[in-house]
Amino acid sequence: MFDFSTVHDRRRWSATKWLKYTDRDLIPLWIADMDFPVAPPIQAAVAEHVAHGNFGYMSLPPDLPQLLVEDHRRRYDWTVDPEWIVWLPGLVLGINLAVRACCAPHESAISFSPVYPPFLKAPGIQGRGLLEVPLRAEANLRRQAIDFERLEALLPAPPRGSLAATSAASGEQRAARLLLLCHPHNPTGSVFTRAELDRLAAVCEQHDLLVCSDEVHCDLILDESLQHVPFARIMAERSPRLLARTITLNGPGKTYNIAGLGIAWAIVPDGTLRQRFVAAMQELVPDPCCFAFTAARAAFLDGEPWRQALLAQLRSNRDLVSAALDRMQLPHSHPQATFLTWIDARALAASVGNAATWFAEHGVGLSDGADFGQPGYLRLNFAAPPSLLQEALQRMQQALAAQRPACVGAQPVSA
Ligand SMILES: Cc1ncc(COP(=O)(O)O)c(C=O)c1O
Structure with missing residues (x-):
């Protein structure tokens, strides 16, 4: 077909x-793009837009946030408030914005490695520290697991200040403030288990970590016995206070092979954190291109x-x-x-x-x-x-x- x-x-x-x-x-x-042509309904929607012939500035299509909300409710059983969504022209810049918004210069982000290179580069680019925690290969490399011993060995024993205190926090040099999670994981293709994610959420709670979870591969689950669970939903299930510590990055670029159009979003439930994230974008980050909105809409509707x-x-x-x-x-x-x-x-x-x-x-x-x-x-x-x-x-x-x-x-x- x-x-x-x-x-x-x-x-x-x-x-x-x-x-x-x-x-x-x-x-x-x-x-990581696909040598397959884009889904016919997305091609058709973009072709119709091209045929219209006007490629001027375009605002967010009014129904797009609601399409995203319904999609997240249906696929991941997660209720997103449209106010939490920040539209972006790509995810890598979202990773960098998250590092900038979450960590003060004397703080660090944690990344599990191996990992998609921007997870390792963004902290340095933004003048923050990087704490790299190797994953643990299981079953002759078939899957990789979180090595909690190595993770916890990096974290100080006493819990730290609250979210509101983030920018004022000081004292320890380059202490961990943010976890950068790639979920599902690029390059290993591993899906972290519910038990791993629960334990990770507990670690984030105990050590007052913010989390930026890049979930761009989440609609490409190949193992039919598995389902994607947004990390923010797991945090929310523990407490609304923990949901406030999350940034979820996602977009249709990987699933629908439209990375060249440039469209993604950050879901930032906490108003203060969202303000910091948006402030870091000011006058630097353009809107997604006009065809990107059209393509994303078609992907939600007919993909x-x-x-x-x-x-x-x-x-x-x-x-x-x-x-x-x-x-x-x-x-x-x-x-x-x-x-x-x-x-x-x-x-x-x-x-x-x-x-x-x-x-x-x-x-x-x-x-x-x-x-x-x-x-x-x-x-x-x-x-x-x-x-x-x-x-x-x-x-x-x-x-x-x-x-x-x-x-x-x-x-x-x-x-
Ligand atoms: C986990 C992950 N995040 C982000 C990206 C890149 O996203 P974008 O092209 O929207 O910056 C990729 C691309 O491979 C990826 O695998």
Whole structure:
């Protein structure tokens, strides 16, 4: 019903993914967008807007906040007040704004690593400290869990001041003030369990941490036994006081493959924190572009059948990748969400040097784990037509077979 098979030429429109390596025949499986065309109802809505021919300033479509509210109630059983929503032209700037709004310069943000690079960079860019807490790999890397011992070892024993005291708090150098949570988690594709999230909420309560939870991958849950629970809802269930410590970032960019349009939102229930967040934006952050509002509206209204079909395709692609990586004897995640597989290539790197560079020389572009805080690892984006993915996996397998013939068979990759 929907086309996830055709390979489209994206170079013509300067797609970042396809322009990184123009000097060689390379299949790019790196930056996190999808090589699938956007859902037909979104294309149609944007085409209608384009045909209208006027691309002047556009205000928020009046029904968009309510569409978001209904969507959150239906999908995540979470009641959002429209007043809490701050519209943004992207999430990365939301991460940076959250760091600026939540931490004083003498304070730090915590990030679990490996993680999407802006989680590691934003604190430094904003002149705040970073406390990195490695995740704990489980079941031969299939999933990664929160390492509470390492987290709590970073946090001081006595609880600290209230939210209102944030900007005045001082004394300890670069003490933890904010938790940056990637939920579900990029690059590992792990979905944190309810028990982990409950315990995390208790830690935030005990140590008076604010939380910025980036949930942009939450509508891409591949494991059918799992459901997304917004971290803010978990905090709210403990107490309204805890809900006030949350910022939730989200947007349709990943799920509906419209990252190039630039639209996202922050849900900031506490008025004081929201004021600080908005104050940090003043005169610096533009509105989302006119087509972004149109596309987001169409995604809320008519995107669901395409999303369901997408999930089926992504599950099949994930399994294809998983089977091929097993044959290559590369330990890897089995993503419960996202379209990203995390690969342990440390053994390979020991003989070939940087594994991302080496695979690029063999015709496959992967993300280098060093950017995510874990050198020797790779991230593979499997949101591509199966024929392209098969060709990329074949290239990887052949390169490895030539490198270590004893270990890797030359069995073909097939769906
Ligand atoms: C967790 C996460 N947050 C944010 C982004 C980027 O969002 P944006 O392009 O809206 O800045 C990505 C992109 O991969 C992501 O994975």
